[in-house]
Amino acid sequence: MxxxxxxxxxxxxxxxxxxxxxxxxxxxxxxxxxxxxxxxxxxxxxxxxxxxxxxxxxxxxxxxxxxxxxxxxxxxxxxxxxxxxxxxxxxxxxxxxxxxxxxxxxxxxxxxxxxKNERLKELADLQQEDEELCEELCATPFYIPTGTLPSWAQLQELRHHICRLSEEKKSRVKVFSGLREDIGRVMAEMGHEPETSLEREAVCNDADIFLLTHENIKALRLLLCQMEMKKKSLIVTQDELKGRAMSLWNRLECPEQHQREFQDNLPNILSEEISQWQSEVHRLEMLQKAKLEEVIDKVRQELVELWDKCMFGPKQRESFNPHFFDSNFTEELLSRHDEELRQVKAFYEKASPLLETVEKWDKNWALFLDFEKKASDPNRFSNRGGTLLKEAKERVKVQKMLPKLEEELRTVVEVWEREQGIAFMVWGQRVMDYITTQWEEHKQQRGKEKNERMTKKGETTQLKTPSKRTHTGFNGSVTPCKARKTPNQTMIRTNSISSSTSNSTTTTFLSVSVKPPLSSQKAQQRNKAFETSQRAPLQEFNSEKKHMRIGSYSEFTGRPAP
Known part of the structure; x- marks a missing residue:
């Protein structure tokens, strides 16, 4: 077209x-x-x-x-x-x-x-931002050869690189802010004035004074750790001064009102508080010098109480006897008492778990001895209201607890002695020797009581007359020789014999011709059966002719520990 x-x-x-x-x-x-x-x-x-x-x-x-x-x-x-x-x-x-x-x-x-122009413009903007972030973080900029046109992939990587740096900057700013706040807070609590350039920069209000580098973060963390350690040291010093002041308050019997007022008026700044405690301790020590004898006597009382809590024997105490009984009251003598008190307190803190276990064994041992004493008392069957049943349950509980405590003590004492390198003593004896001694003394006591009962029984048998004699009643009439004896009659006769033996008089037998009620017989049978069932293995063991060294409840009962 x-x-x-x-x-x-x-x-x-x-x-x-x-x-x-x-x-x-x-x-x-x-x-x-x-x-x-x-x-x-x-x-x-x-x-x-x-x-x-x-x-x-x-x-x-x-x-x-x-x-x-x-x-x-x-x-x-x-x-x-x-x-x-x-x-x-x-x-x-x-x-x-x-x-x-x-x-x-x-x-x-x-x-x-x-x-191309767009890429170059974006590259220039991104490189400028990257350079600023890398300068703040002391990081390496993203590499793009000079004079080359970056591809879209390179520009995308550069964007991701800048995004990561921005996130890292936010994270480091947060860490920096937290560290500087913590350092400022700790310094304020201690009342510490900045001394080094790092300390001054750490508490400076200018946020851009620090480059956000890992080295600066490490430096601030180290500074915070040092400040916290210094604070802990000041707290330890404060606690020591406070403990010393309280001890002196108690020794010198300072009024509680003065103590409360002093503690209420303490400042919140640690260094100033320590300074006031130091002044108070110095004042109390000067006051203590004027009352050395009274103060040393109180320390000695406290020391005796602590010795008893630690269950120290005479040998453990006698090393301090020259100072304990020294009547020349001087500051040196007081310092020796304070040092001994400190050492005993340190021992008590280390050995308190063992001492608590020994004390628990002592309590159960006292209950065991009490149950043994009650078991030999015939009047206990006259109790009503479930007392015997309750006593039986408690007795079984104690019998189970003793071997457990002994085994526990054996284990923990071995570990403690291996760690401390010294023997653990209780009232001058090693723990297991102390327990063995208690069982030996208990065995000897039971043997002594048994011999006394056997001797008394022999004397009572000798007082009986084998020939038949005429028995008189209350009215002097003759009682048939083949009179039927009831359980009540036997009991009354036994009581009469015991009474006549103790009073060295002639024996009088009381005949009771009235048959006791059936309910009374059944009650006596039940009491007898209950007494037999409640007899502990320890009672049965003593009745056998065995002679052996007893060192624990398990050995005493002849049964393995549960």
Whole structure:
């Protein structure tokens, strides 16, 4: 269609020229211009037309050449841009005209140049932000070779790198703020004034004075640790002074009102509080010098109480006897008493679990002896209200507890002696020797009581007369010889014999002819059966003819410890 239009325009152009020439000829004819002049004028027209056409041809040829050059230039630019931007080479379509090719190449070059400028601008902004963060954090900037155009992947990695640095900065700022707040708080609590440049910078209000580096964080953490250790040391000093002051208050019997007022008026700053405690201790020590004898006597009382709590024997106490009984009351003597008191307190703190176990064994041992004493008392069957049942349960509980405590003591004492390197003594004896001694003394006591009962029984037997004698009642009448004996009669007779033996008088037998009620007989049988069932293994053991060394409840009962 376009070619037809151009051909029509060319035909119309030729027609127009022909008509114009014919018109010129007509004009020339009407004017009467001669042939030579006509030729000259027609040549002039020809030159004008040919010149115009030649100019147009020249311009169009120049345009064609310019387009060709542009194509070459654009192709070269595209190759460079694709190489710089890591893109695939641009491929030109084959069926395009030169003008269309030039246009496509130009548009592609413009698009890539725009993208390149955007990348360079974004790279500059990101690198500036990265440099600022790396300078604050003393980190390594993201590496992109100088003079190269970054790819989109590199720009994305740079964005992630900046994001990580931003998060790290937030985290470090939080850590820095927390450390500086803690350091300032600890210093304020201690009343400590900054001495070094690091301490001054740590409590400075300028938040940008520190670079957010790992080294600075470590330095602040170390400073905080030092401040906390110093605070702990001051607290220990404060506690020592406080304990010393309280001990002196008690020794000197200072009024409680003064003590309360002093403690209520203490400041919240640790260094100032320590200073006041030091002043109070100094005042009390000066007051103590004027009352040395009274103070030393109180320390001695406290020392005796602590010795008893530690269960020290005579040998453990006699090493301090020269000072304990020294009547020359001096400050040196007081310091020796204080040192002994401190050492005994330290021992009590270390050995308190063992001492508590020994004390628990002593309590159960006392209950055991009490139950043994009650078991030999015949009057206990006259109790009512479930007393015997309750006593039996408690007895079983004690019998189970003693061997457990002995085994526990054996184990923990071995461990304690191995760790401390010294023997653990109780009232001058090792623990198991102390327990063995208690059992031996108990065995001897029971043997002694048994011998006394046997001796008394023999004396009572000798007082009985084997021949038959006439028995008199209350009214002096003769009682038949074959009188029926009831359980009550037997009991009364036994009591009469015991009474006559103790008073060394003649024996009188009381006959009771009345038969006791059946309920009374059953009650006596139940009491007898209950007494037999409640007899402890320790009682049965003593009745056997065995002679052995007893060192524990398990050995005493002849049964393994539970």
């Amino acid at each position: 376009s070619s037809r239009r151009s051909e029509a325009l060319a035909f119309s152009l030729v027609t127009g020229i022909n008509l114009a020439m014919a018109r010129l000829v007509d004009i020339w004819d009407s004017i009467g211009i001669m042939e030579d002049q006509r030729v000259e004028r027609m040549q002039t027209v020809k030159r004008h037309i040919e010149g115009l056409l030649n100019e147009m041809i020249t311009e169009e040829e120049a345009l064609k050449q310019r387009i060709a050059n542009n194509i070459i230039t654009f192709q070269r630019q595209l190759e460079t841009l694709c190489l710089e931007m890591s893109l695939e080479p641009y491929t030109v379509e084959d069926d395009l005209t030169v003008l269309q090719m030039e246009k496509n190449l130009r548009l592609r070059v413009d698009a890539l140049m725009k993208e």
